[in-house]
Amino acid sequence: MPRAPRKAPPTAFVIFGITGDLAARKLLPALFQLHRQGALDPSSLIVGYGRSPLSDEELRERLRAALADHAAPLDEAAWDSLRDRIHYVQGGYRDDAGYARLAERLASWDPTHRVFYTATPPETYEAIVRGLAGAGLHREDAGWSRLVIEKPFGDDVESARELNRHVLEHFREEQIYRIDHYLAKETAQNLAVLRFANSIFEPVWSNRYVDHVQITMIEPMGVEGRGSFYESAGVLRDVFQNHLLQLVALVAMEPPARYDAGSVRDEKVKVFSALRCARPERAVFGQYTAQDGMLGYRQEEGVDPRSRQATFAAVELELRNWRWSGVPFDLRSGKRLETKATEIVLQFKTPPHVPFDLPAPLRADRLVLRIVPDEGIVLRFNGKRPGQGIDLDRIDLDFHYGRSFDRPVPDAYETLLLDVMLGDATLFMRADEVEAQWRVVMPLLERLEGSDTEPSYYPAGSMGPQAAYALLEDEGRYWHRPAAD
Numbered sequence: 001m002p003r004a005p006r007k008a009p010p011t012a013f014v015i016f017g018i019t020g021d022l023a024a025r026k027l028l029p030a031l032f033q034l035h036r037q038g039a040l041d042p043s044s045l046i047v048g049y050g051r052s053p054l055s056d057e058e059l060r061e062r063l064r065a066a067l068a069d070h071a072a073p074l075d076e077a078a079w080d081s082l083r084d085r086i087h088y089v090q091g092g093y094r095d096d097a098g099y100a101r102l103a104e105r106l107a108s109w110d111p112t113h114r115v116f117y118t119a120t121p122p123e124t125y126e127a128i129v130r131g132l133a134g135a136g137l138h139r140e141d142a143g144w145s146r147l148v149i150e151k152p153f154g155d156d157v158e159s160a161r162e163l164n165r166h167v168l169e170h171f172r173e174e175q176i177y178r179i180d181h182y183l184a185k186e187t188a189q190n191l192a193v194l195r196f197a198n199s200i201f202e203p204v205w206s207n208r209y210v211d212h213v214q215i216t217m218i219e220p221m222g223v224e225g226r227g228s229f230y231e232s233a234g235v236l237r238d239v240f241q242n243h244l245l246q247l248v249a250l251v252a253m254e255p256p257a258r259y260d261a262g263s264v265r266d267e268k269v270k271v272f273s274a275l276r277c278a279r280p281e282r283a284v285f286g287q288y289t290a291q292d293g294m295l296g297y298r299q300e301e302g303v304d305p306r307s308r309q310a311t312f313a314a315v316e317l318e319l320r321n322w323r324w325s326g327v328p329f330d331l332r333s334g335k336r337l338e339t340k341a342t343e344i345v346l347q348f349k350t351p352p353h354v355p356f357d358l359p360a361p362l363r364a365d366r367l368v369l370r371i372v373p374d375e376g377i378v379l380r381f382n383g384k385r386p387g388q389g390i391d392l393d394r395i396d397l398d399f400h401y402g403r404s405f406d407r408p409v410p411d412a413y414e415t416l417l418l419d420v421m422l423g424d425a426t427l428f429m430r431a432d433e434v435e436a437q438w439r440v441v442m443p444l445l446e447r448l449e450g451s452d453t454e455p456s457y458y459p460a461g462s463m464g465p466q467a468a469y470a471l472l473e474d475e476g477r478y479w480h481r482p483a484a485d
């Protein structure tokens, strides 16, 4: 029997930072899509809260323009049926009267359930939580109240712990949704299905058969107007502590008894507590320089012209547990690189004995999980080339979501926002999980920030610093080229 479509109960979706970039690029298009699909209750509301003096009408005009840019072509009928349900409340993040106004307006509307979303700079999170609690908006008298906190959650293990402490003073853990949109990408979710709904992969999913694992997340975008944020975040806080480590956990975790928030997060925490940076002193940090009309990092607005911040990193992690001991997990990520790609590669070992007389060493099998942009899975193995005698060739079993299913792949934010409204926290991070993730990256941050090492420079548009290649070559491995070879 087909599963009933997922539908959210009547909810007021309050966005702090509604006129910002995240709201325009991700949150509004996702809410709009959910509305078009009928997943939002017809009485649901979108409420913006911010410092700018805007009327409801002015906000609607701005959001319409944002949607026309980011969800083109705009479905006018769907917009017409949503626009009157968009409202604005003016107030500062540290302004008690503003939160009181918000509480009053929320009380005057129908939806009993509330989501509060911090699409604001991280330094505002504590004030927002305090303001909401001060106005009693954390209470769950008539309906539920949920808080979504964007990444980065803290900027080191101490500040993450402090932020957890602060938020948990007012909200219960079950009310808190710490977001990492990578977890909701289809292939990331499919990784659990591939591993735990099939019997052919799990037996080879360990140090017995896997030689090493690689995760690459690269993008051609630079810091795109976020120079001052990036100066304090850098690649380690922006994507390693969260997206990349979450992908490691999905690859490495033990099969949970149930696919629910408690069981999945328990398993991920076990991975993070066994995960170490193999040799932090060998990690490679890079920074992009000007090339072909593209600015170098140090020329970007908001960036210190002598900045040593890393816009690229390549590191080797190791998992000290029974399943993965001895299997390097090589991770790399960077901005202003040649292409946009996020891929996980499981490189298998070569067979113990090859009975054929081959002109070149046998190449090992490889499973590639493509997360971005062309979501899919490729199993690359050796096959016989047609003809006399035994000559080998590489063959692909190639699965693409786009080709195999005649339905669109939802954007990660669509999945996540609906999950929040449905109370499913499986794809969100728990307090202990975020802290455990910070513990893994701390030695890297200490190395980067505690020394006066210059980053390795790489030209914008290239594939990153040479040192990243040397890192693996020294150990007889090499980086797989994304979506190629």
Ligand code: BG6
Binding pocket: 219, 221, 238, 239, 342, 372
């Ligand atoms: C965000 C980072 O979390 O992820 C950005 O802050 C990065 O720097 C982005 O560009 C990448 O996400 P996606 O979904 O485009 O791969």
